[in-house]
Amino acid sequence: MKFKTFAAFVGPSLVMMLLFIAFPLVSVFMQSFYVTQPIFEQVEVESCTPGFPNPICVTEIKSQPVLGADGKITTETRFSGLESYRNVLELGRVKAAISNGSWTQLMNVDFWKALRFTLSFTLLTLPLVLIVGLSIALAVNNAVRSLRGPVIFISLLPFIITPVIGGLSIRWLFIGDGILTAAMEWMSGANISMFAQAWTIELMMMFYRVWHVAPFAFVIFYAGLQTVNQDTLESAIIDGASRWERLRFVIVPHLMPLIVFIALIHLMDSYRVFDEIVAFSSQSHVISLQWLTYDFLTPDDAGNRAISRASATAMLTMVGIVLLLIYPLKRTWRDHKGSH
Amino acid sequence: MSTPKALRQSAALRFGSAGFLIFWCLIAAFPIFWILVMSFKNPVDAFASNPLDVIFGPATLAEGDGLSIMDVVLGLGVLWLSFRFAFRHLPEMVEKFTKPGTVIMGWVIAVLGFALVFIVVFFGILPWVLTGLNAMSGPLGDPIIGLTPKNYVSVWVDNEFYRNFINSLIVTGGVVTVSLTVGTLAGYGLARSGSNLAFWLLILALIFRALPHSVLVAGYLPVFINSAEILRPILGDAAPTLYGKPYAVIAVLVAINQPFTIWMLRSFFQNIPMELDEAARVDGCSHFQAFRRVIMPVMWPGVITTGLFSFLLGYNDFLVTSLLLDAQNQTMVPAIAGYFNRETTTTDQVEAIAAAVSITAPLFLLVMVFQRQIVSGLTAGAVKG
Structure with a gap:
């Protein structure tokens, strides 16, 4: 061409x-290097109250926004260098927290709180998704042929559902005295409130994410299982490999490229965790990096959007995804070059 | 049995695997099934802590909304018959009555007609017949399960959810059409070119795919809000403010979706033998004609599959649409977030559930009809690459 x-x-x-x-x-x-603010001017205002014999007059200096010809507040955009980054990272508070050795103090700073959650969420769900997906694939491969279609149909439902709605459907099972919370209370005898502390919310979010992504892993693993070389399996049996050893040394190595593929996609997607925060309304307990940017971008009560701070968090989020993906991408690149 | 003895599994293993599968299916389907049940109850029942109360809905029943055994049996019967008809006889009828070349048109008409007949029968004739039957059949006609369509009525009629539905339709329709048009061209070009440039473009697309969407939206937002001023020197007074416009969101979602689309379409195009192009070229087609007249007609499965995934992206998106659309053009998914943020009463919550089920229903139908295409789409990139 x-x-x-x-x-x-x-x-x-x-x-x-x-x-x-x-x-x-x-x-x-x-x-992220510029900041747009309303221009303020210092005005000397003389206010007088009637008095005797002379009115009592006070002059004070007020700062008020400059109004343009159209009656709107004029804004200026100025170069601020790394100020937005400093505002987001709040290194001063971080230093204080570290010197105190206080983890909770560090977790009070929004950015680090979000980073902590995003990373732990990504890294904890990854193995779960792989294991659950592979188990379902093995179980379906083991099942009667006529059952496979319906099982795949049911499995696709959590995958295809709108993420926010999927999260909500889990939330509604637990909210207040929802049936699952009630069941857990009945079993443990304790009064459980799933939305009062961060770790239970995180647990539900991770459950939701695994529920949502495992079908994707399952379908891909299931397709991969169809191409496992039966001769290799047979020779493994003749060599006396147990079922577990066959899984460990024949099937998993065969699926390795798929495992890398799913891991890569999952790293990209779960690093972007956002819909869960909305669905579980967890902003007061748990936030993620992408939610932080979203929050800066939503207009506040006065209708202002913190664009420069949002840009700074966005750039930092990007740095994170680059760092996270360098290793797996390098690996695929090596494999790609090695295969030629 | 032809399974060799060594491959045969112990009973414990077989039961374990079957049990795990049943357990998974329960977990996979239960939350979705449960919101469906909750959406038909009044708030007291929907958020009851006893699951039986949620299913049978005594409080809903006490308000006078309920179904008798007769209703349930007949209703399920009609549902089952119509599903059977839709999946067995409808395809045959479409095949019989359409000429080759107008198959898509035939399907559209068939589906619309079927939906119309179903609505008339299920919501028009059936209740009318049942009122008569219930009165005659004594104890079988007494309502036993509480069930009310009230939540749906207040969501769709009182809160004008249909506006959001139409907006969703516009946005997803636009995303699917544009991203397929642009994507098939690019996918074909990338599949048929072995140059280094093509390889690097694909890698670039992969990197773009990894970007968090909030990063991109942070880039659009100031530009879109001020676009009238920015574009004025070029377009004059006709310069539009892009913020809040559905077409701007369509363009954004198409771009976000492009990396994925071209990867998937490329792998489908690679399955089509090169010889087909060459034959067309020898017969005097230009590259574009070969693409248009020879390749596209055999590419439909791939296009449908990719279209499905574009549809999902546009339909399911929350972040981009909630930030870039104003309240008037809001799509369904961000609109539902508005529901439970109010969170004042449980009535709002139940209405949010009804809205959630309304959003999920089309997706459910989609999986039913296109299960095979979805599976093939998921595996297309992965198994070969």
Whole structure:
């Protein structure tokens, strides 16, 4: 294919990606160094109250926003360097917390709180998704053929459901004295409130995420299981390998590329954890990095959006995903080069 | 049995695996089933701590909304018959009455007609017949299960949820059409070009896929809000404010979806033998004509599958739509967040559940009809790559 035809085919897609992905990235990067604020001016106001013999007059200096010709508050955008990053990272409080050796104090700073949750969420759900997905795939592969279709149908439901709704459906089982909370109270005899502390909410979020993603892993593993070399399996049996050893030394190595693929996708997706925060309304206990940006971008009561701070958190979030993906990407790159 | 003895499994293992599977199916389906049940109850029943109360709904029954055994039996019967008809006879009828080439049109008409007949029968004729039957059949006609459509009525009629539904329809429809149009072109180009440039473009797309969406939205938001001023030098007074406009959101979602779309379509195009292009080229087609007249007709399965995933992305999105659309153009998923943020009464909560079920119902139908395509789409990229 000539370059010109290639360009004509790929062009529209590439333009869209550059315009709506690459360009915003650059603009976010720029925004994070600038800050837009209303201009304030110092005005000397003389206020007098009637008095005898002379009115009592007080002059005070007030600062008030400058109004433009159209009656709106004029704003200025100025270069602020790393100020937004400093505001987000709050290194002063972090230093104080570290010197006190106080973990709770550190967790009071929004950014570090969000980072802690995002990373632990990502790294804890990853093995769970892989194990649950593989177990379902093995079990389905083991089941009667006529049952496989219905099981796949049911398994696809949690995967296809809108994430916010999926999270809500789990939340409604537990909220207040919802049936599952009631059941747990009945079993333990204690008074349980699932939404009063951070760790139970996190537990529910992780449960939701595994419930949501495991079907994806399952379908891919299940397809992979169909291509396992039966001869290798048979020779393993002849060599006296137990069922567990066959799984460990024949099936899992065969599925390794798929495991890497799912892990990669899962790292990307669960690092973006956001819908759970909305669904479980957990902002007062648990927040994630992406939610932090979202929160800065939503207008506050006065209708202002903290764009520069949002940009700073967005850039920091990006740095995180790059760091997280470097190792798996390097690995696939090595494999890719090794295979040629 | 042809299974070799060594491969045969012990009873314990077989029971364990079957038990695990049943357990998984329960977990997978239960939350969704449960919100369906809750959505038909009044608040007291829906949030009762005893599961039996939630299922049978005594408080809902006391308010006079209930179903008798007769209602349940006949209702389920009609549902079962219509599903059977939809999956057995409808395909045959479509095949019989449509000419080749108009199959898609035929399906659209068939589905719309079926939906219309179903609605008339299930919500029009059936209740009318049942009122008569219940009066005649004595104890079988007494209501036993509390069930009320009240929540749905207040969501769809009083709170005008249909507006959000229409907005969702516009946004998802736009996303699917545009991303398939742009994506098939790019996917074809990438699949047929072995150049290094194509490889690097794919890697770039993979990197773009990893970006958190909030990062991108942080980039759009100031530009979209001020777009009228930014674009004025170019477009004059016709310059639009992009913030809040569905087409701006469509463009954004299409771009976010592009990396995934072109990867998936590329792997489908690679399955189509190169010889097909070459034959068309020898017969005097240009590259584009070959793509349009020879490749696309055999590409439909891949296009449908990719379209399904684009649909899911547009339909399920919360973050982009909630930040870039104003209240007037709000789609369904962000609208539901508004419901439970109010969280003043349990009535609001039950209405939120009814809205949630309304959002899930089309997805449920989608899995039913397109299960095979979804599975093939999930495995397309993974198993080969």
